Amino acid sequence: MTVADTAHAAGGSFLDTPGRPGIAGWIFSTDHKRIAILYLTAMLTFFAIGSALGVAMRLEQLTLGETVMSATTYNAMFTLHGVLMIFTFVIPGLPAVFGNFTLPILIGAKDVSFPRLNLFSWWLFMLGATIAVTSLFTGGGPPDTGWSFYVPYSIKTGTNVPLAVLGAFILGFSSILTGLNFVTTVHRMRAPGMSFMNMPLFPWALYATGWVQIIATPIIGITLLLVIFERLFHIGIFDPAIGGDPVLYQHLFWIYSHPAVYVMIIPAMGAISEIIPTFAHRTIFGYRAIAYSSLAIAGLGSLVWAHHMFTSGLSEVSVLVFSLLTFLVAIPSAIKVFNWVATLYKGSIELTASLLYALSFIFLFSIGGLTGLLNGALAVNVHIHDTYFIVGHFHYVMFGGTGFAFFAALHYWFPKMFGKQVNERLAKIAWVPTFIGFNMLYFTMMVLGVQGMPRRYYDHLPQFHWGHVFATVGSWVLVLGLLMMFGNLLAALFRGKKAPANPWGGVTLEWTVPSPPPVLNFDTEPVVNARPYAFNPGTES
Amino acid sequence: MFESASNVAGKVDEVFLYITALSVAFLVFITAVMIYFVVKYSRSRNPKAEDIEGHFWLEATWTGVPLVLFLSMFYFGWTNYRYMRTVPRDAMVVKVLARQWAWAFVYPNGKQTSELTLALDRPVKLELESADVVHGFFIPAFRVKEDVVPGRKNYTWFSPTVVGSYDIECTVICGVNHTYMLSKVNVVPEALFKDWYFGDSTEPPKAAAAGPGTKVDPTGDPGRGGQLAQAKGCTACHTADGSKLVGPTWKGAYGRRETLLGRDAPVPVDDAYLVRAIRDPQADVVKGYGAVMPPQRVSDQDVRDLAAYIRALP
Numbered sequence: 001m002t003v004a005d006t007a008h009a010a011g012g013s014f015l016d017t018p019g020r021p022g023i024a025g026w027i028f029s030t031d032h033k034r035i036a037i038l039y040l041t042a043m044l045t046f047f048a049i050g051s052a053l054g055v056a057m058r059l060e061q062l063t064l065g066e067t068v069m070s071a072t073t074y075n076a077m078f079t080l081h082g083v084l085m086i087f088t089f090v091i092p093g094l095p096a097v098f099g100n101f102t103l104p105i106l107i108g109a110k111d112v113s114f115p116r117l118n119l120f121s122w123w124l125f126m127l128g129a130t131i132a133v134t135s136l137f138t139g140g141g142p143p144d145t146g147w148s149f150y151v152p153y154s155i156k157t158g159t160n161v162p163l164a165v166l167g168a169f170i171l172g173f174s175s176i177l178t179g180l181n182f183v184t185t186v187h188r189m190r191a192p193g194m195s196f197m198n199m200p201l202f203p204w205a206l207y208a209t210g211w212v213q214i215i216a217t218p219i220i221g222i223t224l225l226l227v228i229f230e231r232l233f234h235i236g237i238f239d240p241a242i243g244g245d246p247v248l249y250q251h252l253f254w255i256y257s258h259p260a261v262y263v264m265i266i267p268a269m270g271a272i273s274e275i276i277p278t279f280a281h282r283t284i285f286g287y288r289a290i291a292y293s294s295l296a297i298a299g300l301g302s303l304v305w306a307h308h309m310f311t312s313g314l315s316e317v318s319v320l321v322f323s324l325l326t327f328l329v330a331i332p333s334a335i336k337v338f339n340w341v342a343t344l345y346k347g348s349i350e351l352t353a354s355l356l357y358a359l360s361f362i363f364l365f366s367i368g369g370l371t372g373l374l375n376g377a378l379a380v381n382v383h384i385h386d387t388y389f390i391v392g393h394f395h396y397v398m399f400g401g402t403g404f405a406f407f408a409a410l411h412y413w414f415p416k417m418f419g420k421q422v423n424e425r426l427a428k429i430a431w432v433p434t435f436i437g438f439n440m441l442y443f444t445m446m447v448l449g450v451q452g453m454p455r456r457y458y459d460h461l462p463q464f465h466w467g468h469v470f471a472t473v474g475s476w477v478l479v480l481g482l483l484m485m486f487g488n489l490l491a492a493l494f495r496g497k498k499a500p501a502n503p504w505g506g507v508t509l510e511w512t513v514p515s516p517p518p519v520l521n522f523d524t525e526p527v528v529n530a531r532p533y534a535f536n537p538g539t540e541s
Numbered sequence: 542m543f544e545s546a547s548n549v550a551g552k553v554d555e556v557f558l559y560i561t562a563l564s565v566a567f568l569v570f571i572t573a574v575m576i577y578f579v580v581k582y583s584r585s586r587n588p589k590a591e592d593i594e595g596h597f598w599l600e601a602t603w604t605g606v607p608l609v610l611f612l613s614m615f616y617f618g619w620t621n622y623r624y625m626r627t628v629p630r631d632a633m634v635v636k637v638l639a640r641q642w643a644w645a646f647v648y649p650n651g652k653q654t655s656e657l658t659l660a661l662d663r664p665v666k667l668e669l670e671s672a673d674v675v676h677g678f679f680i681p682a683f684r685v686k687e688d689v690v691p692g693r694k695n696y697t698w699f700s701p702t703v704v705g706s707y708d709i710e711c712t713v714i715c716g717v718n719h720t721y722m723l724s725k726v727n728v729v730p731e732a733l734f735k736d737w738y739f740g741d742s743t744e745p746p747k748a749a750a751a752g753p754g755t756k757v758d759p760t761g762d763p764g765r766g767g768q769l770a771q772a773k774g775c776t777a778c779h780t781a782d783g784s785k786l787v788g789p790t791w792k793g794a795y796g797r798r799e800t801l802l803g804r805d806a807p808v809p810v811d812d813a814y815l816v817r818a819i820r821d822p823q824a825d826v827v828k829g830y831g832a833v834m835p836p837q838r839v840s841d842q843d844v845r846d847l848a849a850y851i852r853a854l855p
Contacts, residue, residue, distance in 0.1 A: 071717045146714045152691060153674040153715055240692030246675055247690060280582070282590035286600055311677070311688045313695040316626060320619055327611040331604065338603045341571060344578035348590040351579060359579070363572055370564035373611065377618030379556045379625060383684040386677050386712035450557075451543065452681025456714040459721070539591040 013419060013516040030115035031519060035122050036101035037417070039092060042122075044486075046088040046129060053081040055479060058441075058472040060458065064465060071458040075144035076159070078456055080136060082147025083164060087171045088129045090402050091260060094267035095178060096125070098409045099206045101417055103182060105510040105517060106200050108191025108526040113184040117177055125174040132167030135160040146456055148257070151238040151249045155230050162231060165224045172221045175263070179213025182206050191509075193528040200508050200532045201290055205270025208294040212259045212266075216302065220256035223249070247312050254305035262301040264398060265365075266294050268405030269336055272358050275412050276340050278506045279355040280347030283533040283540075286339040293332035300329040310381045319378055326376035333369055337362060352504070353427030357408035360435055364400025368393060371446065389449025395442045407434075407485065414489065415503045419516045420496030426488045434481030440474025507535055546703040546728070547683035548664075552621040554684070560614050628698040632664040639689040640672035640835065642718035642787075643774030644709060654743045655772050657709065658727045659701050660734035666698040672835070677712030680726055688713060701728040718787055721777065743772040766850025769843055778834070781854055788834060789827050795852045800828040815848040 014033045018025025026034055057077050060067045069077070100118070104111050112118050136142045139160035145153055154161050186207045190199065227249075229235050236242040238249045277284045284290065306314060306322040340362055349355070371393040374380050384390065414422050448467040453460060460468055502511040509528075513521055545554060581587070635657065636647040646657045659665055669678055669689040676689040678697070687697040711722035727745040729737070737746040770776055778787040789799075795815075798807040808814065808825070817824055822834035839847070 071720060075714070075717065075719070144714075144717070150675055150713065156674065157716070240690075244692075246692065280590065281584075283592040283594055285593060286595050288595070289600060311686055313688060313690055313693050316623070319622070323618060324615050327615040330611055331608055334607045335600070335604060337571065338600075341575050341578065342593075342599075344575065344582060346587070346591040346593060347578070347582045348584050348587050349579055349582050350584050359575060362575060363568075366568055366571060370568060373564060373614055374557065374560050377556050377560055377614055378622035379553050379618050380560065381618075382622070382625060382686050383553050383557070383681070385686060386679070452679070452708070452710070454677070454679065454710050454712045457720045461708060461710075461723075534592065536590050536592045541591070541593050 012518045013514060014519045015419070015516050017519050028119070030111075030119045032100050032104055032111050032115065032118060033417070033517065035118050036097050036099075038122050039096040039100060039125070042126060042129065043089050043092060043097065046084050049133075050081055050084040050089060051479065051482070053077050053084070055475055057081065058475040061460065061468040062472045064462065065459060072141070072144065074458040075456070076136075076142035079143045079146055079164075080132075083132055083143075083168065084129075085398075086147060086260075087132065087168050088125070090264045090398050091171075091175060092125065092178075093264055093402055094271055094406060094409060095182065095206055095209060095263075097406075098202075098271060098413060099178075099182060099267060102413060102510050103185060103203055103206055104189065105513065105521050106203050106508055107186065107189060107194060108509055108522065108528060109185065109189040110520045110522065112181050113188055114181050118181055121174045121177040121181070124170055124177070128167045128170030128172075128174060130167075131170060132164055135163040135167065139163060148253060149224075149227060150253075151227065151230070151244075151246050152240065154227060155239050162228050165227055169221050169224045172217045172224075175213045176217045179210035179217075181210075183210035183214065186210075191526050191528050197288075197291075198528055198531060201273035201284065201287070201294075202267070202270040204291045205266045205273070205294050208298040209263050209266045212263050212298050212302065216256045216259040216263075219252060220260075223252040223256070226252075247309070247314075250309050250312055251306065254308045255302075258305040258308065259298075259302045261394075261397070262297055264402045266297060268361070268402040269333075270294065271405050271409040271412070272340060272361055273336075274508065275354055275358045275408055276343050277533045277535065278412075278504050279350050279352055279358075280344050281350070281505065282343065282347045282535050283531075284339065285342035285345070286335070287532070289335050290339055293335050296332040297329060300325065300332070304329055307376055307381075310378060311385050323376055323378050323381075327373070330369065330373060330376075337366060337369075350504075352411070353422070353424055353431065354408050354411035356428055356431050357404050357411060360431070361401060361404045361408060364396055364404055364438070367443075368396030368398075368401055371396065384449055386455055387449035388445040388453045388455055391455050392442045392445035392449060395445070400438060400442070410489065412504070413510075414492065415499030416510055416515050416517070418493055418496075419499050419514075420492050421499045421503060422492040422496060423488055427485065430481055430484035430488055432481065433477045434485060437474050437476070437478030437481055441471050441478055442474075444471040444474065507533060544682045544703075544707075545684070546701060546705065546707060547680075547685065548700040548702055549625045550682070550684040550702075552624055552684075556614075556617045556621050559617060563610060563614070625698075628666045628696070629664045632666040632698055634666045634668060637667045637669045637678060637689065638672065639669065639676040639678065639711070639722075641674065641716050641833070642711075642722040643777040644678075644711075644722065644724040645774060648738065650738070652738070652743060653772065654745075655774050656725045656727055656745050658729065658734065658737060658745050660731040661704055661728055662700055662702060663731060663734075664698060664700045666696055669695045669697070674715050675713045676715050676722065679710045679712045680707055681710070682707040683726070686712060701726065704728050704730065718777065721786075742768075744768055761845035761847075761849025761852075763846070763850040763853040766846035766848070769839075769847055770850060773837060773839070775837075775847075787831070789830060791851045791854050793854070795854070802826045802828050802832070812848055812852075815851060816844055819844050819847060 014031055019029055060069055060074055140158040143159045143161045143164045186203055226237055230238050234242055236244045238244040238246060273284055273290055304322055304326045307326045310319050411422055444467050448464055453464045499515040501514050509526055638645040645653055647653050669687060671689040671691040678689055679686040683699050685697055685699050687695050705728055707726045709724040709726060711719055729746050733746050780786055780790045781792055783790050783792040794810050797810050799810055800807045819837050823832045826832045
């Protein structure tokens with residue numbers, strides 16, 4: 001029993017000490033740990049809705065012709081699926097939940113730099129998400145443009161584009177303010193002795209991500225407003241009939257939405273960089289390279305947006321530059337993969353459920369990243385752009401990547417956040433259908449895409465039929481796995497064994513405080529004087 | 542399904558195979574190493590771990606080698622793409638007109654069709670025009686794709702290399718019938734193409750036209766009307782078999798009394814109505830349908846033939 005465990009037994013955790021009674025103790029709390037759990041609850045709800053939409057879409061593709069819904073409904077489904085998954089789950093993602101919970105503790109701080117702004121970010125998130133969901137039920141019906149809202153169709157369609165786009169606009173502010181908060185926190189609130197080079201890798205990742213959130217998100221905000229203005233006031237910026245340019249919209253949209261995918265993946269990579277050393281019981285291999293690669297990915301990733309537009313009619317010079325840069329941004333990601341695998345070398349590895357998800361991340365993210373090379377090659381892009389190959393590719397990186405990293409982080413930090421332990425055996429059993437179903441569903445999509453199946457199709461030509469059937473069955477296996485995983489986590493929440501302060505033998509600061517932590521995290525401010533991940537002092541090389 | 546029927550298909554496929562081969566090799570390697578380490582260095586097998594912080598030459602190698610390989614992937618992707626964008630001087634120019642939700646093809650001699658008929662081994666440049674929103678012109682078997690953006694003059698080119706019939710699909714979400722915005726490329730030997738090109742038919746050469754041929758019938762020629770209904774893209778939204786698409790079915794339509802938008806008393810679907818419906822479709826829309834049909838560029842004879850066709854349907 002450590003000092004931390006005794007303090008926990010005295011009942012002084014943040015869960016036991018709300019500022020106000022009842023629900024007000026949660027939704028008006030400025031404690032970063034409560035805000036993290038508010039985000040987690042909301043985001044898992046939106047993930048469930050988004051998943052239900054996905055399952056329904058796959059059901060429609062089970063037979064040729066109409067199966068369970070009309071084309072209008074299907075088009076609305078894939079639009080809302082994209083909007084909810086991207087803006088309310090994957091982009092807030094690990095930062096909103098695990099960044100909020102662990103960042104201050106990992107750097108030895110009591111909270112983030114701006115706790116009230118942090119709460120406000122969550123309220124903006126809830127407002128934006130609610131408005132987006134409301135577009136399902138009002139006006140001319142839910143938007144049917146796809147989450148990318150390409151003009152002129154998004155200008156002309158009678159469906160409720162303005163409301164959905166307004167929701168996304170407000171969600172953007174939540175992201176900007178969170179990024180601002182985290183960047184400032186990392187600069188201003190590190191414990192004495194914790195230089196940048198003594199800082200763990202998850203804060204490094206959150207730092208790099210915060211810059212992208214601050215700089216890139218305003219662009220999509222303005223662009224979405226311009227779509228609303230074009231619809232309402234015919235200002236002539238995007239509509240070619242009145243002098244506008246549809247490709248200008250594409251540039252403005254993607255100059256945010258590509259960096260956005262790095263907002264999605266960099267924090268996920270940061271969490272993996274915490275998890276692997278802990279369960280390998282040794283230091284991370286190549287700390288500096290991983291830290292700098294987060295910055296490199298954020299920087300280079302801001303320069304490649306038009307690789308989404310190779311068939312839009314761009315100049316040959318443009319496509320050359322964007323293709324070249326796209327291949328360069330793959331290098332820092334490759335380096336991380338090598339470093340994670342090298343961290344397993346001469347480790348003393350405990351294959352927990354969290355590590356299993358983290359290793360799956362490496363495999364699935366590699367597939368996603370390698371298919372990104374195919375997308376970036378100009379000649380190949382002509383064939384696979386706007387097909388199911390793309391749909392498979394981005395689900396591998398966003399779901400196999402960020403999603404699986406989220407699950408790994410959830411299993412890793414669950415004991416710290418809730419003070420309960422998760423049943424390891426059941427967690428690993430749940431992994432099996434999740435992993436198998438995932439690959440059945442999304443690998444098949446890439447095959448369909450190469451065969452010529454376009455995306456955003458309500459129906460399909462007969463030659464694609466068996467691929468669709470196989471993918472749909474895969475979606476059921478995947479959902480079964482997810483239900484088992486979340487069921488197991490819920491059971492742990494209510495009936496799990498009490499968790500000690502350091503169930504895994506980790507060496508970062510969160511494992512030195514009780515599970516769950518007290519309100520202000522530390523009784524005395526920690527002083528740091530060692531490199532991070534010093535598991536085996538005396539064996540350094 | 543991986544059929545390869547144009548001169549550019551090979552250019553795409555060789556880059557695809559190069560990158561895929563390297564990727565599969567890398568994936569198999571990294572996965573095998575990962576699993577090997579997890580087994581060999583498990584807690585039970587290796588109780589004491591080591592804090593190896595880095596290794597300069599190893600890290601330099603695994604930075605430099607991928608860099609060279611990735612740049613080679615970029616290079617082949619770029620050079621083959623340049624071939625795909627350089628149009629030969631002798632390419633025949635065909636205009637591709639995209640609108641919600643049908644394709645139309647206009648040949649140099651003015652012939653307009655709903656399917657793209659081409660001569661084997663002869664290069665064609667497609668000039669892409671949209672009447673409304675962004676569409677995507679895709680021929681999977683040829684590895685040809687380019688977006689059709691209103692207000693822009695996008696193009697693509699290729700030579701078909703295998704006789705046959707191939708799917709054309711739309712690849713940019715353009716509304717409710719995006720999935721059904723389909724057509725075909727029909728590749729025929731050059732001699733057959735020449736006969737067809739200089740003839741009157743707007744149907745693809747292999748499909749024999751049914752009904753009376755070239756005589757112009759003042760009361761309207763239902764056989765020609767049926768061909769026109771295909772060629773002008775009407776069948777994208779109207780059926781002859783009773784099924785309801787974007788527009789009302791023609792089956793049993795003639796003589797039926799329909800309730801129109803904005804009018805209380807039902808109106809018979811007679812010749813006068815049909816003429817109005819084709820020339821000025823937004824004027825009298827059948828209740829329950831949207832006012833989305835664009836006016837058609839058709840001659841008086843075309844209108845008579847179409848009306849005769851609809852009239853003759855059972």
